[in-house]
Amino acid sequence: MKKISVFALALATSAVVVAQDTNPQLRTPRMNKVHFGLDAGVNLARLDANEGDFASGAVPSTNNKTAFHVGAFVNIPVGGMVSLKPQVIYSKQGSKLREGSNQYEEDLDYIYVAPLALQVMTKGGFIVETGPMLGYLLGGGRENTNTNTSVDVKDARR
Numbered sequence: 673m674k675k676i677s678v679f680a681l682a683l684a685t686s687a688v689v690v691a692q693d694t695n696p697q698l699r700t701p702r703m704n705k706v707h708f709g710l711d712a713g714v715n716l717a718r719l720d721a722n723e724g725d726f727a728s729g730a731v732p733s734t735n736n737k738t739a740f741h742v743g744a745f746v747n748i749p750v751g752g753m754v755s756l757k758p759q760v761i762y763s764k765q766g767s768k769l770r771e772g773s774n775q776y777e778e779d780l781d782y783i784y785v786a787p788l789a790l791q792v793m794t795k796g797g798f799i800v801e802t803g804p805m806l807g808y809l810l811g812g813g814r815e816n817t818n819t820n821t822s823v824d825v826k827d828a829r830r
Contacts, residue, residue, distance in 0.1 A: 704749060711743040711761060719767035719778060732771035739764035743784075753793040757801065759786045766812075773818070778825060780812040 718736045743761030750756060761784040769776040789803035815822040 706746065706748050708744065708746050711741070711745055711759065713741050715739040715741055715763060715765055717765040717767060719765075719769075732769045732776070735768040735770075737766040737768050737777065737779075739766060739779075745789075747791065753795075755791045757786070757789040757791045759789060760784070761786075769814075775817045776814050777817055778812065778814045780825075781810040783808050783810055 716736045716738055718734055720734060741761055741763040743759055745757055745759035748756040748758075763782045763784060764779065765782060766777065766779040769778060784805055784807045786803055786805045789801055789805075791799060791801045793799050812825045813822050814825045
């Protein structure tokens with residue numbers, strides 16, 4: 673607990689020190705030209721299950737499943753503090769489920785495309801992104817971790 677408190681104090685102090693800049697640079701050199709980048713992160717996904725999803729007809733309890741996403745983007749300055757940021761992201765999602773004594777892990781693979789993402793930087797330096805995102809389910813499976821058997825669930829999750 674003491675380590676967490678010290679870390680929180682150090683983080684808050686560094687935020688205060690950074691906030692003392694009286695003349696912030698709002699346009700960075702990277703905002704003046706087209707640039708490419710990578711995107712990666714952690715997903716904490718949890719699916720809700722309905723009656724009828726399993727043979728017994730009971731509603732299973734669900735827990736978070738830790739997964740990841742990776743992608744690529746291109747940032748195209750339009751003018752001022754506005755830029756377009758189309759991107760493609762592969763995302764792994766799912767959930768851990770328990771139905772009686774049976775335990776399952778469900779994995780879903782998605783590809784997301786954001787063709788018209790608009791990125792706006794506010795005067796305070798905060799970046800806001802908005803725009804449509806299209807998602808396509810590539811595949812999915814549910815594995816019974818007790819018996820090591822798996823079932824394809826792609827069509828059931830569309």
